[in-house]
Amino acid sequence: MATTTGLESLVDQIISVITNDGRNIVGVLKGFDQATNIILDESHERVFSTKISLSFDMLFCLKHEGVQQHVLGLYIIRGDNIGVIGELDEELDASLDFSKLRAHPLKPVVH
Numbered sequence: 001m002a003t004t005t006g007l008e009s010l011v012d013q014i015i016s017v018i019t020n021d022g023r024n025i026v027g028v029l030k031g032f033d034q035a036t037n038i039i040l041d042e043s044h045e046r047v048f049s050t051k052i053s054l055s056f057d058m059l060f061c062l063k064h065e066g067v068q069q070h071v072l073g074l075y076i077i078r079g080d081n082i083g084v085i086g087e088l089d090e091e092l093d094a095s096l097d098f099s100k101l102r103a104h105p106l107k108p109v110v111h
Helices: 090-095
Strands: 014-019 024-032 036-049 053-057 061-064 067-076 082-087
Touching: 014 036, 024 067
Parallel strands: none
Antiparallel strands: 014 024, 014 082, 024 036, 036 067, 053 061
16 A cells, blocks of 8 residues: 655655754755655755844944855755655745844754
């Protein structure tokens, strides 16, 4: 009896993965297996922060650090470490200003 994960339609599409430890990884889904281990290409991790730093450029001001994006490249994520997989709306994603976004980091999943 064959089982499907529903990921077939997402191959070669940009997806967002939230891992059990709260990381947010975005990349192009290149493949997966029966254990939902996935292969991402052109991937990067988005690190959300609530930090505010001080800037003394021209005037004293507060500066929000926003979302940092760390390039990962070709990346494999084990299926037992995946919390959520979702399709990414490229148009909406491109319209976001990540330098102005702030958020608390996600807490790890507790089993």
